[in-house]
Amino acid sequence: MSTRARSLVPQSVRSERARFRLLAALLATAAAPALASEAPLTAPAAATSGPAPPAVATAAAADGLTVRDAWVRQPPPGADSVAAYLTLGNTSRHEVTVVGFDSPAAEAAMLHETVIESGESRMRARASLVLAAGQTVVLKPGGLHVMLHGLKQPLAAGQRIPLVVRLASGGTITVSALVRPIGSE
Ligand SMILES: [Cu+2]
Numbered sequence: 001m002s003t004r005a006r007s008l009v010p011q012s013v014r015s016e017r018a019r020f021r022l023l024a025a026l027l028a029t030a031a032a033p034a035l036a037s038e039a040p041l042t043a044p045a046a047a048t049s050g051p052a053p054p055a056v057a058t059a060a061a062a063d064g065l066t067v068r069d070a071w072v073r074q075p076p077p078g079a080d081s082v083a084a085y086l087t088l089g090n091t092s093r094h095e096v097t098v099v100g101f102d103s104p105a106a107e108a109a110m111l112h113e114t115v116i117e118s119g120e121s122r123m124r125a126r127a128s129l130v131l132a133a134g135q136t137v138v139l140k141p142g143g144l145h146v147m148l149h150g151l152k153q154p155l156a157a158g159q160r161i162p163l164v165v166r167l168a169s170g171g172t173i174t175v176s177a178l179v180r181p182i183g184s185e
Contacts, residue, residue, distance in 0.1 A: 056162050056176040063171045064092025065131065070177035072148065073141070073184050074157045082155065083112070084146040084163055084177055085139045090131035097168035098129040103177075105161040107150025114142055123147070128168070141185050157181040 059068035070086035090096045101109040112123045160176040
């Protein structure tokens with residue numbers, strides 16, 4: 001993808017990348033003010049007369065579900081997919097069902113579980129995740145995780161990418177996930 005001549009990249013893909021870069025820059029500015037000087041962001045002209053674009057928080061909640069501590073392990077150079085981890089907490093008195101994930105940083109995101117089959121660790125897609133009232137589920141290395149397929153650009157440690165949690169209720173929760181260095185557990 002990155003080796004393809006720029007002129008051959010369809011306009012839709014290019015604008016998608018531009019949107020992603022802007023979002024990534026906004027996240028970097030919001031989440032790490034100290035780094036802002038390294039990547040100065042010129043505010044769009046429209047922002048001066050309207051409300052500021054919403055920043056993506058590191059924790060967020062909807063329909064009784066709290067999402068926090070989202071992170072991805074920095075993929076090795078050239079890797080096309082990466083696992084993302086996060087903590088889901090159902091603070092409501094009813095069941096909450098997560099039916100999917102999404103990220104503008106990747107072509108696709110899906111829930112995976114790690115299972116041991118014939119003594120080998122394998123990953124298997126899982127359609128949904130049900131959290132009972134009051135239940136907290138930690139997606140972590142070696143267990144449940146979100147697989148991001150088709151990364152749109154390399155991820156650097158310290159960077160943040162948006163991660164969207166989709167609920168059966170139709171609601172979504174978006175948090176920013178921190179890219180941790182290769183080897184993080
Ligand atoms: Cu996986």
